[in-house]
Amino acid sequence: MGRRRRGDEVDPASDGTADAERRERQSSLRRLLRDQFPDRNRDKLLPVLHLLQHEHGYLPEWALQVVGWHLRVPASEIYGAATSYSELHLDPPRLRNIVVCTGLACWQAGGDDLLNAARRRPGHGDEFDVTTTACAFMCGLAPAVRISGKWHGRMDAARLASSIENAHA
Numbered sequence: 001m002g003r004r005r006r007g008d009e010v011d012p013a014s015d016g017t018a019d020a021e022r023r024e025r026q027s028s029l030r031r032l033l034r035d036q037f038p039d040r041n042r043d044k045l046l047p048v049l050h051l052l053q054h055e056h057g058y059l060p061e062w063a064l065q066v067v068g069w070h071l072r073v074p075a076s077e078i079y080g081a082a083t084s085y086s087e088l089h090l091d092p093p094r095l096r097n098i099v100v101c102t103g104l105a106c107w108q109a110g111g112d113d114l115l116n117a118a119r120r121r122p123g124h125g126d127e128f129d130v131t132t133t134a135c136a137f138m139c140g141l142a143p144a145v146r147i148s149g150k151w152h153g154r155m156d157a158a159r160l161a162s163s164i165e166n167a168h169a
């Protein structure tokens, strides 16, 4: 489960390394799973996978690793479940989209500005869908935005505009 996939990419220009961002997201997810699924029972595998699918639009590899640790379920069982249900996806959506985290940490760090900026993108019409998520599990790098499958931490409106331009190129 150590293989990186396109949907797990991070912006190398953001503060910190990709490994640090991955660890931060995994720590946040571990805290959330401890809160919401404290009994660490393998019967919770499907509810946890649906939670991740809802929040990310797919099942990121870094998150599945945390699920395995938390529920004490082997990777083979996780992937077996993930590939058995048509509503669960291992690959990120290919649509050009922007996901703005509107969780508390991100909102307090300027997530509302990012959401407004994402919705205003002059000149790009409807080429990008703009949606929100309740937490991208990278609260320590708030505010967080995903642009076409790639998460960016410590985002601001100017960087968001330039990232949209780059995604457009």
Ligand code: FES
Pocket (backbone or CB within 6 Å): 101, 102, 103, 104, 105, 106, 107, 134, 135, 136, 137, 138, 139, 140, 142, 143, 144
């Ligand atoms: S509130 Fe957790 S990543 Fe935004």
